[in-house]
Amino acid sequence: MQAVIEALRDHFRVDHLVYHWVDSAGDQYGCGTYSDDWRDRYIEQNYVRLDPVIIGCYSRFHPVDWKRLDWSGKAVRAFQAEAIEYGVGNQGYSIPIRGPNGQFALFTASHNCDDQAWTVFIEKNRRDLLLIAHEFNRKALEFEPDRAPEVARQLSPREIDAMTLLAMGYNRAQVADSLSISEHTLRVYIESARAKLGAMNTTHAVARALSRGLIVV
Amino acid sequence: MQAVIEALRDHFRVDHLVYHWVDSAGDQYGCGTYSDDWRDRYIEQNYVRLDPVIIGCYSRFHPVDWKRLDWSGKAVRAFQAEAIEYGVGNQGYSIPIRGPNGQFALFTASHNCDDQAWTVFIEKNRRDLLLIAHEFNRKALEFEPDRAPEVARQLSPREIDAMTLLAMGYNRAQVADSLSISEHTLRVYIESARAKLGAMNTTHAVARALSRGLIVV
């Protein structure tokens, strides 16, 4: 994969191309053309929690130019300065890629140039980048099958109802009332949902159901 | 949008193109070239809970040929027969599109032909279909901005830590221990996060933090 991404970088004539996987446990995996120093630094400092590219793409539908992200905040600006120092370009374009169970990856192109040149580049290449991002993601999953086939046991309709209402802030009594069942029955649903999700408590179960896309609030 | 999708259908020379948004709350929205009768029937019967295209794409990363879905089960086969009766093609290719918070849409091409012809068609057009699916989804969201997620007030770093660990399933004692603060202090963070998020309880706060992308678990 490393050779592929380097070839793609040369093809697009950008400074960097990076594929970066972030999973629900906070594990990271990726390959790309950033320097090893920067990658190590990034992981060591746990920048994934700070990086506006991650944060921004996580709550966005569409590919995004880094210029449109929120770079305010002292820590963020320090991070940005450090990134540029380590050779990350001042421009960037990141494509969020999502899979089942909240699986999430980014495909990023980064370069050093002025705004206008970058805009032109993106306008010209965004379609190809989108296709390649998805194709690359597919290949990456083929090579790392462990990441994909996380057993996504479906919740039963009643369990979905229960989780959804809990995620909406109702307590058990209110949820039971909404569903017109006894609180005891509701508890069985919550417990079985928790078991299916491998969660330690209700909050955990709701969090997992949300990040796996099993419920929507 | 309706005119656009009809033009696209004619361009690809397939029987149907459909864009179908669905979330686990059961809300649906879409446009496409299926007959109104079938659409009404589909909604009325709540087929979204049965449809192997929905179920299958929901747990899959990549676009999928309908042939590879699981059509076993009595109700499913009845559904399939009924769909064909209403004019849906015997072949189909569906592209899952995901957004933040488990938001989920499908872009589907369907046609009546034999397996081989369909395979050739897909091989030839899958790239274009992927691009168009994403582009169409973007346009659809522009017209329906309500569906896009809201951006929200930032949490403090400590609040993010607290929410994150709670979302990972730890209880307050464990979280306090992880953060090396007293449980009483932790409680203040949780409460302030809850206030900022307008949440009724901890589970609600974690759910909101997650779905607003303020924390990543």
Place this chain on the structure above:
DNA sequence: CCGCCCCCCGCTATTTTTGGGGAGTGGAAA
């Protein structure tokens, strides 16, 4: 400088949730 927010700590009392049990129905799949 002052106000605001972030960071940290303490107490008590009440309400809610959780973790163990157990039991019976009906429907769908193998």
Place this chain on the structure above:
DNA sequence: TTTCCACTCCCCAAAAATAGCGGGGGGCGG
């Protein structure tokens, strides 16, 4: 047909979360 699984209901004791009160120190921007 038999075996699952979803769905419904029940009890009790222990643990966890919530609501209310109080305190102090530090940094940053108007």
